[in-house]
Amino acid sequence: MSTEQGNTMFQGPVIVMGVSGSGKSSVGILLAEKLGLPYVEGDELHPKSNVEKMSKGTPLTDEDRWPWLDIIGERLAEGATSGIVITCSALKVIYRDRLRKAAGGKLAFVFLDGSKELLTDRMGHRTGHFMPLSLLETQLATLERPDKEDGVVTVDIDATPEAITDTAIEGLSKLTWS
Numbered sequence: 001m002s003t004e005q006g007n008t009m010f011q012g013p014v015i016v017m018g019v020s021g022s023g024k025s026s027v028g029i030l031l032a033e034k035l036g037l038p039y040v041e042g043d044e045l046h047p048k049s050n051v052e053k054m055s056k057g058t059p060l061t062d063e064d065r066w067p068w069l070d071i072i073g074e075r076l077a078e079g080a081t082s083g084i085v086i087t088c089s090a091l092k093v094i095y096r097d098r099l100r101k102a103a104g105g106k107l108a109f110v111f112l113d114g115s116k117e118l119l120t121d122r123m124g125h126r127t128g129h130f131m132p133l134s135l136l137e138t139q140l141a142t143l144e145r146p147d148k149e150d151g152v153v154t155v156d157i158d159a160t161p162e163a164i165t166d167t168a169i170e171g172l173s174k175l176t177w178s
């Protein structure tokens, strides 16, 4: 498969990452569709206790996140050869390294990057989601940006989901690993 620019479409495992409200689900679904890969919504893999905690406005701890990351890791391992798109906040380096290890090879990350103002606006307009706006502050404080890591495509979220997805696909096709 190839993009309009003639580059080869990425066909490996991809994590769409970023803080709450950055558009992981919106972009992840489109990305999977355009790459022709299966899509997994990481939020649906949280233990019930994590969802209850977040719903009450309590931030997750590392201990809360490890079992969830390991479930995501299992799905990544399953899709490592054929390719898969999974959404996961993956806020810290240690979380991303855990996922890389689980994938067992080259794991690409699409990092959805946006200002606090835009994120606040998007989360404020969203309805029917367990994650309260009050948790955005700790999400941003916890985020360790992945810019200098291997296999990362950073995309500015101040664009339509379609445009963000196309930029991500372009970036994925040009990824190099050291």
Ligand SMILES: Nc1ncnc2c1ncn2[C@@H]1O[C@H](COP(=O)(O)OP(=O)(O)OP(=O)(O)O)[C@@H](O)[C@H]1O
Pocket: 018, 019, 020, 021, 022, 023, 024, 025, 026, 027, 043, 087, 122, 123, 125, 126, 127, 131, 157, 159, 160, 161, 164
């Ligand atoms: N590029 C965009 N332009 C305008 N609105 C967007 C864009 N991306 C997402 N949205 C909207 O912003 C809100 C947050 O998006 P979404 O739920 O996809 O983010 P998320 O990162 O998956 O959030 P969470 O991790 O909290 O589940 C939704 O209401 C969505 O419709």
Ligand SMILES: O=C(O)[C@H](O)[C@@H](O)[C@H](O)[C@H](O)CO
Pocket: 019, 020, 021, 043, 060, 065, 089, 090, 091, 131, 139
């Ligand atoms: O790592 C975390 O704190 C959590 O995973 C959150 O990021 C949520 O899963 C998600 O973003 C839902 O809004």
